[in-house]
Amino acid sequence: MIQVQGLHKSFGNLKVLKGIDLEVQKGEVVSVIGGSGSGKSTLLYCINAIEKIQKGKILVDGIDAHDKKTDKNKLRQKLGMVFQQWNSFPHLTVLENVTLAPRVVLGQTTKQAEDLAKQYLDHVGLGDKYDEYPTRMSGGQQQRLAIARTLAMKPSYMLLDEVTSALDPELVGEVLDTLRLLRKEGMTMICVTHEMAFAKEVSDRIAFVEKGIIEEIGDAHQVIENPANEKTQRFLSKVL
Amino acid sequence: MGDYQFHWIIVYQALPQMLKGTFVTLHVSLLSMFLGIIIAVFLSLGKMSETRILNIIPNIWIEIARNTPALFQIYMAYFGLGAFGIHLSPYVSVLSALVFINAGYLAETFRGGFQSIPSTQLIASRSLGMTRIKAYRYVVLPQMFRRVYHPMTNQFVWSILMSSLGILVGMGELSGETQRLQSLSFRTLEFFMVAAVLYYVVTKSVLLCSELISKKIFTGDI
Ligand SMILES: Nc1ncnc2c1ncn2[C@@H]1O[C@H](COP(=O)(O)OP(=O)(O)OP(=O)(O)O)[C@@H](O)[C@H]1O
Numbered sequence: 167m168i169q170v171q172g173l174h175k176s177f178g179n180l181k182v183l184k185g186i187d188l189e190v191q192k193g194e195v196v197s198v199i200g201g202s203g204s205g206k207s208t209l210l211y212c213i214n215a216i217e218k219i220q221k222g223k224i225l226v227d228g229i230d231a232h233d234k235k236t237d238k239n240k241l242r243q244k245l246g247m248v249f250q251q252w253n254s255f256p257h258l259t260v261l262e263n264v265t266l267a268p269r270v271v272l273g274q275t276t277k278q279a280e281d282l283a284k285q286y287l288d289h290v291g292l293g294d295k296y297d298e299y300p301t302r303m304s305g306g307q308q309q310r311l312a313i314a315r316t317l318a319m320k321p322s323y324m325l326l327d328e329v330t331s332a333l334d335p336e337l338v339g340e341v342l343d344t345l346r347l348l349r350k351e352g353m354t355m356i357c358v359t360h361e362m363a364f365a366k367e368v369s370d371r372i373a374f375v376e377k378g379i380i381e382e383i384g385d386a387h388q389v390i391e392n393p394a395n396e397k398t399q400r401f402l403s404k405v406l
Numbered sequence: 407m408g409d410y411q412f413h414w415i416i417v418y419q420a421l422p423q424m425l426k427g428t429f430v431t432l433h434v435s436l437l438s439m440f441l442g443i444i445i446a447v448f449l450s451l452g453k454m455s456e457t458r459i460l461n462i463i464p465n466i467w468i469e470i471a472r473n474t475p476a477l478f479q480i481y482m483a484y485f486g487l488g489a490f491g492i493h494l495s496p497y498v499s500v501l502s503a504l505v506f507i508n509a510g511y512l513a514e515t516f517r518g519g520f521q522s523i524p525s526t527q528l529i530a531s532r533s534l535g536m537t538r539i540k541a542y543r544y545v546v547l548p549q550m551f552r553r554v555y556h557p558m559t560n561q562f563v564w565s566i567l568m569s570s571l572g573i574l575v576g577m578g579e580l581s582g583e584t585q586r587l588q589s590l591s592f593r594t595l596e597f598f599m600v601a602a603v604l605y606y607v608v609t610k611s612v613l614l615c616s617e618l619i620s621k622k623i624f625t626g627d628i
Pocket residue numbers: 177180182200201202203204205206207208209
């Protein structure tokens with residue numbers, strides 16, 4: 167379970183998150199929607215302890231993510247993160263992209279890591295690209311590579327930050343299909359997304375964030391089709 | 407004018423010694439590159455650090471290395487330190503001067519290389535659970551070294567040519583050895599012409615080798 171309690175985060179004088187409370191149960195998929203600059207990415211970065219927080223608490227399976235004594239690297243192994251820009255490692259082949267962290271972080275042998283990597287690459291539909299270099303692949307393929315690379319660390323949770331918004335429209339589908347697959351397998355996910363239809367389809371709950379505050383959170387269908395909060399209504403009328 | 411008699415046979419007989427000098431030249435410049443690269447990585451990281459204290463040494467080092475003559479560095483190492491009771495051999499003097507300069511120049515090259523790598527590469531690595539050191543070791547540094555490979559090769563060639571200043575402190579590298587040999591026979595022109603050819607062959611070979619090596623190790627795109 168991921169528990170975010172009274173989270174405040176600022177960059178210098180700029181208050182970005184102003185008291186976020188959020189609980190995500192094991193097996194649940196929660197989407198976070200909201201306008202640009204509302205603090206959605208920052209929220210994920212705080213959960214992952216990539217960004218420091220000023221106030222509040224984040225517990226991942228009961229472990230305080232921002233406690234000085236917490237091993238951040240251990241914590242991040244539990245929290246797979248995929249970014250808007252896929253960030254493939256350009257100097258490594260597709261297979262090496264996936265095996266790197268399992269080898270150097272988890273200490274798997276090359277053989278072990280490769281067997282596992284191949285499974286995940288097959289899973290996301292890159293079974294014929296093991297020896298390719300990422301820069302020679304499409305954005306959609308690179309994003310699926312990023313997902314496989316994250317899965318190979320066997321995370322308990324996936325944090326997805328607008329994983330389709332940098333893609334050409336015709337490539338969005340293949341990545342969403344991969345996420346649907348994860349959902350079906352019971353992966354716990356927090357998805358920041360601009361794809362409302364997708365959010366409604368795969369999420370259990372949807373949270374609407376504006377100016378660093380969760381203005382509304384509830385059942386996915388309810389939030390999209392029948393938002394209770396005026397601000398949610400205004401946002402949705404603009405994007406739908 | 408025009409009636410200089412070339413005598414090559416003496417040079418020919420001295421060739422083994424000249425080749426030995428060539429080996430020392432290659433040896434000292436290779437070692438100066440190796441140590442220079444290692445130090446330069448730390449200097450450039452220090453210079454980029456947001457912790458002010460860590461900027462100090464890199465700043466001073468880089469400024470002096472880039473803005474004073476190599477000759478001065480070698481004299482400082484050989485005669486200057488001698489004044490403090492530290493007596494370095496000619497080889498070590500030249501080596502430390504070259505290391506000092508290589509590190510200074512390469513630090514700036516590396517800084518440019520590091521800055522050309524998107525910070526998201528580091529963030530992505532850290533998000534996979536890598537420590538900062540592992541992220542640098544496996545993701546950032548390999549990409550940085552690709553980008554600075556050619557300037558690094560140039561620095562190596564520079565080191566080979568600059569090691570000829572060893573002649574001033576009586577080091578037995580190619581120039582020093584040539585100087586000693588010609589002083590025995592006074593066939594100055596012949597000896598230094600052959601030395602020039604040897605320098606040319608060495609630097610060309612280095613460039614060729616580095617090209618071959620880069621093809622071998624840098625697969626994929628940057
Ligand atoms: N590293 C940073 N330093 C300073 N300000 C930052 C930093 N990262 C984000 N911000 C600011 O924090 C605010 C929230 O940014 P964030 O990226 O979390 O928004 P977002 O909801 O993800 O927006 P988008 O939909 O455009 O991705 C923005 O005003 C942004 O400029």
